[in-house]
Amino acid sequence: MKVKRWSALGVRISELARQAGTTPRALRYYEEQGLLRPARLASGYRHYEPQAVGTVRHIQLLLSAGLNTTAIAEILPCIPDDVTVLAPTCPELLDALAVERNRITTSIDRLAAARAVLDRLIQAGSGARDQP
Structure with missing residues (x-):
């Protein structure tokens, strides 16, 4: 397997996507949202610095936690560049994270209530199905 090394210019979008386990399309979307800022060569190609892999992994983790791209x-x-650390270094951010966590908790509670309704309907329907 051929592994590309980071050049002084960084790597192209396809190589970053491969290293970060995502797609070039996702990286373009992150750029559109202001989350990634690649360098542009005269040819127009995007080139990413080595820490971009960590940034992409942080973005993916935060998206999977339910945060939107604005947040x-x-x-x-x-967040430090070290991909192994996900600890906010801005104290004012903790309040925003708590608000986001509460929003997610509210969503979970609503989904759990909806699931409980469906469980009751399924259970009631199962009993009716067994009767002649």
């Missing part, structure tokens, strides 16, 4: 754009500057 992530505020959070990213407060």
Whole structure:
């Protein structure tokens, strides 16, 4: 397997996508949302610095946690470049994270209530199905 090394210019979008386990399309979307800022060569090609892999992994983790790209754009500057650490370095960010966590908790509670209704309907329907 051929592994590309980081050049002084960084790597192209396809190589970053491969290293970060995502797609070039996702990287373009992150750029549109202001989450990634690649360098542009005279040819127009995007080139990413080595720490971009960590940034992409942070973005993916925060998206999977339910945060939107607007919130992530505020959070990213407060996260160290080290991909093994996800600890905000901006104290004012903690309040925003608590608000986001409460929003997610509310969504979970609503989904759990909806699931309980469906469980009752399924259970009631199962009993009716067994009768002649």
